[in-house]
Amino acid sequence: WCLALAEGASWLGLSHEIGAFIAGVTLASCPVSMFIADSLRPLRDFFLVLFFFSFGAAFEIAMLEEALVPAVALAALVLAVKPYTFRWLFVRTGERRRQSQEVGVRLGQVSEFSLLVALIALEVGVLSERGGYLVQVTTMLTFIASSYFIVMRYPTPIAVRDSLRRD
Secondary structure, eight states, X not given: OHHHHHHHXXXXXXXXXXXXXXXXXXXXXXXXXXXXXXXXXXXXXXXXXXXXXXXXXXXXXXXHHHHHHHHHHHHHHHHHHHXXXXXXXHHHTTOOHHHHHHHHHHTOSOOHHHHHHHXXXXXXXXXXXXXXXXXXXXXXXXXXXXXXHXXXXXXXXXXXXXXXXXX
């Protein structure tokens, strides 16, 4: 399904990534998605490692000097504003404040989706190479900071305290 939609998107003039993204969204909304997710967990983990490895391998360290200061500022802004925005939105929809805070923190990083959008923008010529590296460095910084904060404070399989370790 995913390969078919990726190829179909390419045939329509879109990128393979957009087709695969659409396929993933349609599968996620399907009732069988939990079974698929549980059955394909090892495969998912393998491709997750492969994704981050290729992401890191393609990154030019020389560009870090140029993008670091703006990326730190942008990452700090995202990590400061995004969790509170999500919390506010969830509370407005009737969710409990504490649960809304946790979900806001978990969603507070810049996502992998931004890397996909930046890649497509680079291919089309809408985003400069420097802007692409800014997105990459910002994403990496928010991954690191957000992951550290979540592991120290919220239940997760890799928590540092036994009281927070949950699968």
